[in-house]
Amino acid sequence: MDFTTGSSSHGKDHHDILDMVTADMDFEQAFMMYNSLQQKQAQSSIEQLQKVQMLNQSYIPETDHQHYGSHDFSDHRSQILNTQTYPTSHRFDAEDDEDDDMEEHNEFDQFFSNTEANALDSFLDNLTNSTNPLQFYNIGGSSSHTHQELPIFDLHTMKEQQKVSVDHENLRQELTDAFSHPSLKGLNLNSGSSSSSSSSSSLSSSTNINPHNNDSDMLTPPSSDVESKRFRSGTLGVIDGTPIKKKRRSSTKPLLSLEQKRLNHSHSEQKRRQLCKLAYQRCLNLIIDIDAFNKLPELNEAERKSKRARINKEGLPNLSKHNALVRISNEMLLIKGMNEKLAQLIERS
Amino acid sequence: MSSGEEERTPTGRKKTTKSSVLSEEQKKAHHIASEQKRRENIRSEFDKIVSLTPTLTDSENRSELNILTKSADFIDQLREENIKLVELAKLKGIHVPSELIYNGPTSDGSDIAK
Numbered sequence: 001m002d003f004t005t006g007s008s009s010h011g012k013d014h015h016d017i018l019d020m021v022t023a024d025m026d027f028e029q030a031f032m033m034y035n036s037l038q039q040k041q042a043q044s045s046i047e048q049l050q051k052v053q054m055l056n057q058s059y060i061p062e063t064d065h066q067h068y069g070s071h072d073f074s075d076h077r078s079q080i081l082n083t084q085t086y087p088t089s090h091r092f093d094a095e096d097d098e099d100d101d102m103e104e105h106n107e108f109d110q111f112f113s114n115t116e117a118n119a120l121d122s123f124l125d126n127l128t129n130s131t132n133p134l135q136f137y138n139i140g141g142s143s144s145h146t147h148q149e150l151p152i153f154d155l156h157t158m159k160e161q162q163k164v165s166v167d168h169e170n171l172r173q174e175l176t177d178a179f180s181h182p183s184l185k186g187l188n189l190n191s192g193s194s195s196s197s198s199s200s201s202s203l204s205s206s207t208n209i210n211p212h213n214n215d216s217d218m219l220t221p222p223s224s225d226v227e228s229k230r231f232r233s234g235t236l237g238v239i240d241g242t243p244i245k246k247k248r249r250s251s252t253k254p255l256l257s258l259e260q261k262r263l264n265h266s267h268s269e270q271k272r273r274q275l276c277k278l279a280y281q282r283c284l285n286l287i288i289d290i291d292a293f294n295k296l297p298e299l300n301e302a303e304r305k306s307k308r309a310r311i312n313k314e315g316l317p318n319l320s321k322h323n324a325l326v327r328i329s330n331e332m333l334l335i336k337g338m339n340e341k342l343a344q345l346i347e348r349s
Numbered sequence: 350m351s352s353g354e355e356e357r358t359p360t361g362r363k364k365t366t367k368s369s370v371l372s373e374e375q376k377k378a379h380h381i382a383s384e385q386k387r388r389e390n391i392r393s394e395f396d397k398i399v400s401l402t403p404t405l406t407d408s409e410n411r412s413e414l415n416i417l418t419k420s421a422d423f424i425d426q427l428r429e430e431n432i433k434l435v436e437l438a439k440l441k442g443i444h445v446p447s448e449l450i451y452n453g454p455t456s457d458g459s460d461i462a463k
Contacts, residue, residue, distance in 0.1 A: 272414065279417035285454075286424045292457035310461045317458035322387065325394035328420050331454065332401050335427035338449045342434035349443050 280324070281316065287327040288317050427451075 284290070296310075312318040319327070398416055399405040402423040409415045431451040438445045 276414045276417065279414055279421060282421045283417050283424075286421055287454050288456050288458045289454045293459075296457060296459055308461070310458065317461055319458075319461060322390045322394055323461075325391060325398060327456065328424070329394060329397045329401055331424055332398070332420065332427065335424065335431055335451050336401075338451055339427060339430050339434055341449050342431065342438060342445065345443055345445070345449075346434065346438050346441060349438075349441050 283324065283328055284316055284319070287324070287331045288319075290316075293317055 294315075308320075309318050395411065395413075395416055398420050399407060399409070402416075402420050404419045404423060405416060428451060435445050435450050
């Protein structure tokens with residue numbers, strides 16, 4: 001750019017320099033902006049990382065909460081889908097809850113991994129599919145009273161809650177698989193069973209017709225999870241000790257044995273080869289006069305007819321396998337023939 | 350053949366490469382065939398040694414170590430037999446021709462590279 005303009009005139013050169021200065025200024029500004037942007041990005045990423053770490057630290061209660069929220073959300077969604085007979089106050093509550101849940105959902109949605117998101121999606125689909133709106137509608141229509149209607153609905157939610165506990169366990173299983181801390185698996189199963197038991201207990205306890213009671217019951221699973229978490233954190237040292245031991249036992253033992261196997265195998269293979277070598281050398285000594293062989297003058301290239309070297313790496317006659325075997329059998333036949341002739345001679349006498 | 354290839358080169362490279370590929374394939378086939386031949390020769394020699402050596406049975410005709418060990422044993426045994434027979438003949442006052450007395454391997458390996 002400079003070269004082409006510089007060759008034209010002086011005035012233009014000056015202009016170009018000014019342009020360059022401004023360009024430099026622009027560049028500096030841009031660079032500053034870029035730097036600030038990068039810093040902002042870094043800060044935001046750090047914040048995000050911290051959030052993620054926080055979530056990871058308390059991922060089980062969080063997910064439970066989340067789950068509860070999603071359950072509530074889907075529940076209300078199904079309710080909204082088929083509520084003409086609903087009491088308005090309840091509906092308002094439901095909407096408020098829904099909003100809260102939505103917020104929660106949005107807040108935590110970005111932290112979902114694919115498996116978690118899939119699990120949640122399938123869960124929601126199940127919930128929405130399981131509630132047949134028409135059936136629900138008919139039952140609601142048959143009973144004109146809202147109070148008579150409510151027990152049915154409550155029972156329905158109870159059923160759903162039961163399902164929730166099952167799905168809950170599934171999701172938790174998936175989560176644990178995703179995070180895959182082997183020592184926590186048993187614990188998670190325990191906590192899952194405890195939560196399910198608590199939900200079942202809530203099922204048995206909440207026979208009275210009260211949506212608020214239902215809500216309070218639905219809050220129990222997270223609390224039980226907190227308990228389980230406390231239990232885990234309290235017994236972490238003890239429980240972490242045993243799985244690690246187990247892990248060591250299960251991981252190091254096969255490794256060692258594999259190593260041993262490998263060593264044994266290589267050792268035996270070396271032994272076999274050594275034996276083969278020794279046997280071959282013995283055979284070579286029987287079929288070739290090694291002393292005479294060692295005294296042989298070096299071959300001059302003119303005499304050579306094959307590329308084959310006469311001496312191998314170990315200073316032994318470089319026989320091909322077939323050649324050596326032929327020589328062995330020839331030697332056998334030679335001595336055998338001698339011995340037979342000798343035996344004949346002896347017999348004749 | 351080479352002259353024919355040289356004639357083809359000005360007309361087009363494809364033909365020469367094709368012919369070279371073919372020759373490569375031929376080389377490969379040749380190599381495989383000769384390797385099979387070599388192995389077959391070794392196998393036949395193994396069989397021969399097994400048939401010669403009384404301590405070797407047909408079941409161990411593919412065990413190189415067994416064959417080498419037992420054939421060496423057998424040669425040693427034959428050598429001892431030779432010595433005993435020669436002694437026996439001498440004891441009986443029989444003249445033993447020198448070609449019937451085994452004096453170790455006659456080959457010095459000078460024919461290996463030829």
